[in-house]
Amino acid sequence: MQNFKLVLASTSPYRAEILTKLNIPFIQQPSDIEETEIPGETPDARAMRLSREKAEAVVKHLTNSSSEQNDCSYLVIGSDQVAHIDGEVLHKPGNFDNAVRQLKKSSGKQAAFHTGLTLINAQSGEHLSDCEITRVNFLELTESQITNYLKIEEPYNCAGSFKSEGLGVTLFESIETSDPNSLVGLPLIKLTKLLRKFGVEPLS
Template sequence: MTPLLLASTSRYRRELLERLGLPLETARPAVDEAPVAGETPRAMAMRLARAKAEAVALIHPGRWVIGSDQVAELNGAPLGKPGTAERAQAQLAAMSGQIVQFHTAVCLMRDGEDLQACDLTRVHFRALGAAEIARYVAAEQPLDCAGSFKCEGLGISLFEAIENRDPTALVGLPLIALSQLLREAGYTLP
């Protein structure tokens, strides 16, 4: 079986995809992730997942490629990856006591044919103090994560509740939806 291509160098996504037991390889997609004016966070996640899959599929004809993207949404506005500790602390302070939506999109593509899905997760943040936010950011360094936390680590302590149908979506790759797309593409799971 030809290995799937994951259009990502994210170790989080690779670790999730490895759960399915399918042979896989990774490739870095060359995609501009800048938001488009007027685009909703869900539409942005879907566009970027497809763009990542397409960028890799174009240079690997005949291969199934998986693209995925996650966009956090607070009060209708997208939140990007913080990049710095100061921005991570500011994001967490803004999310304190709020419900934040995470749109996690996935696209499976081969030779222009694509199958897509998007999962919605609602995270209820508890009220967070500045000192605990600073301690959390220093401890886990979530600078490359949408929303400035790692739910699979210490970040879980920041929440009151998580509402979703797929717990893997919040980590960055909705495996329930992806499994369905892979079955549609002819893969046998499990």
């Protein structure tokens, strides 16, 4: 196996917690990109584009500032999630009122979460990308259920206004996915496949 150092292009504690499941040492580095929207861009395309741009920004930072490139190559993981209901993108609500409006709109409907994933070898520039789609079917929610949930968990920095790793699951009728980690923001099954293509074996 090559001497790779794994880098997560995110400061998200949720993504970091998922990545620790692979039992591979890694560091976190913020990507600091502007998450622009391109008119007409599909959710899949946007999620993969932003995941690539996040990884590329961190690669640029590492190659410009690190003297360790002579000793090892960085594998940089970029991930981004785009959620929508009926074609309308679900942004991070930021506050209670926006979260109430978002959950009321989600009540009884299906939301699709497109999680883009990119892995870049910082030394060679080789990169691989993929996208995982998770569909969340919401219960018919009462106003008191929405209000009580938001007061307990305050998920204002989460797209969709819920934390699926917490009480957010009480808002769901069902989840359709091949990887439950994807909803939190990092599709671990697809990541494992990409890592193996670069010669990184989690079970070595």
